[in-house]
Amino acid sequence: MGWRAAHPLAAGAGGVTPAIALRDVDKTYGVGRRRRAVLRGCSLEIAQGEFCAVLGPSGAGKSTLVRLIAGFERPDAGAITALGAPVKGPGKDRLVMFQETALFPWMTTRENVLYGPRVSAERGPAWRSRAEELLRRVGIAAFAQKYPAQLSGGMQRRAEIARALLNDPAVMILDEPFRGLDAMTRALMLEYYAELHAASPRTQIFVTTDVDEALFLADRLLVMSHAPAAVAAAIEIDLPRPRSLAGLVADDRANAIKRRVLDLLETEGRRAFGGRARAALVSRP
C-alpha cells in the first residue's frame, strides 16, 4: 500500500481496488545470446472504468504488456492483479482485441460473436438475442451470415468488438486494434469506439503508436520507455468529452499534451536506437 501512496504512477482515488495493477514486472524472452529483456521493473495501475492508452516506441514491450495482462504469458518476476486477484491465466474478464483480425475464418459472423457462450456451455435463447442486439449495435446485423473473409476490414473489427462485448469483460484490452485500416475507416472506427465506450463504460487498455488516437479516446496515457521497458510517464488527458478528431487539431491543450508525448517518444526512441547501435558495436568480434 505504501507503494500506491508514494508512486507517481498510481491511478485514481486511493482505496479503490484498481482494475489492473502491475508491480515490478520483469519479462525476458529467449535464452543465451538471444536473451532479450523486454520489461524490467514495470509498474502501473489502471483504475476501474478508466480508458487508458499505452504508447511507446516500437519494440518497447507494448504487446508483451498486453499478453501478460491477458494472462497468455507469466511474468518472470513481479505481480499482476486484476481487481485485486492475481492473474493466473487467460479469462473472460480480460478480453483482447488483437492487431489485424482474429475472427475464426470458418465461422460466420454470428457464430464468431456467439463463440464465447457456446464454448462455455452457456448457450441459450438469451445469448442469441443479446448477440443479435450487439450485431445491430455495431451495424453488421445484415452480414451475420457472412464469413469474415466476406467482410471489409472495418466490419471485421466491429464483429470482433461484438464478440468480446457479448462476454461483458471487466477489462477490454486492445492491441493496436485499428492498425491496417485505411485512414477513413480508422477515423470512423475511433469515433465509433468512443461512442460505444460512452454508452457502456468499462476499463479499457488501448495500445497504440498514434498519439492522436490516444488523445481522442483516453482518460490517461502511459508512455513506455525503450526496452527493457517500464512506464516512463503517465499523462492525464483531461480534455472534455465528447471529443472530435477535427476539434483536437485546433485545441491548444490537446496540442500541448501531444508535444509533450512526442518529445518523450522521441527521447525514448533515440535512446533505443543509441542502445542498439552500441550493442551492435560491442558484439562485433
Place this chain on the structure above:
Amino acid sequence: MSIDATTRLATEIAPPATAHRRFDVRRIVLDPRRRRGAVSWLVVLLIWQLGASSGGWLAEPLPWIGRLPAPRDVLAAALELGVDPGYWHSWLASGGRVLLGFAAAVLCGVPFSLLLAGSARVRGVAYPVFELLRPVPPLAWVPAAIIFWPTQELSIAFVIFLGAFYPIVLNVLGGARSVDARFLETARSLGASRWSVFRRLLLPAVLPAMAVGMEVGIGITWEVVVAAEMISGGGAGGASASGGGLGFLIWSSYVGGSYPQIIVGMISIGVAGYASSALLRWVGARLTPWRREPAA
C-alpha cells in the same frame, strides 16, 4: 455526431453479393479457359496424328514419333476394349485398390498427424521413425509388401496406402502447425475446453490443408497402383490380359505387342486420376465453404 458515425459505418463499402451460380451452357462453352484447353488438346492430337502418319519426312528428325500408334488405331482399340468386360473389370480392380489404400491412408494419416501436432510426446516418439521411412519410395516397398502381406491384393493396397499416407500426414501436420496462435489465445480467454479447441478450432483450421493433402495423395495412388500392378502381376484378375487392373493392362498390352492398347490404358489412368482429384477438390470445397472466393 453519434448517429452520423453509425450510419456512415453501416454504409461502408461491402463486398458485392455472390453472383448466381446457374448452369449456363453458353458460358461454359465460351469460357476462355475451356476454349484454351480445347485448343491445346487439338494441337496435341494434330502433332500425334502427323507424327504417326508421317512415315517419311518426320521420321528423319524425329525417328521415334513414327513408332507411336496413330490416334485412329488407338480409337479403334478403345472401341474394342469398350465392349470387353475385362477392361471394365480393370477399372473396378484398380479403382477398388486405390479406394482401399487411400481410405486406409486417410483413416490412419489424419489421426496420426493430429496426434503429432497435438502432443510433443507423440511427436518425439513417432516423428523420427516417420521421417526416416518417408524418403523410401512406395515402389521400393513392393517386394517387401509381397513377402509380408498374405494376398497380392493386400500388398498392392498397402503400397498405395504408403503413397497417399505421407502427403496427407505432411499437409495436415503443416496445417496444424500454422494455426494462428491468436485463435488459440482467443479460445482460451473465452474459456474453451481442450476438446472444444480441438473440435471447433484445430479441426476446421486444418481442413483446407487436409483437402490439399488428400488431393495430392490420390494423385500418387494412381501412380503407385500402375507400378504395383505391373510388378505384382495384376492380382487375382491377372489371369486375363485385360482384367488385372489398368496398370496390368498396360503391361500385358506391351508384352503382348498390342501397342494401341497401351495408349488406351494410359489415357484411362489419366482420366481416372483426373476424375478422382476433381471429386476430392469438390468435396474439399464443400467442407470448407468459408474458403470460397469472397465475391464471384
